[in-house]
Amino acid sequence: MEVSEDSKFRSRKGGQTIYFCCPHCKSKFDSDPAKFG
Secondary structure: OOOOOOOOEEEEEOOEEEEEOOHHHHHHHHHOHHHHO
């Protein structure tokens, strides 16, 4: 899935900004970022 950099759902990991399609996906990532590589 492609997500625009305009998305308001974002997190930072390893100096990179990660963009999400919805708050649920952001929350899932934020709870265990190491799981996503």
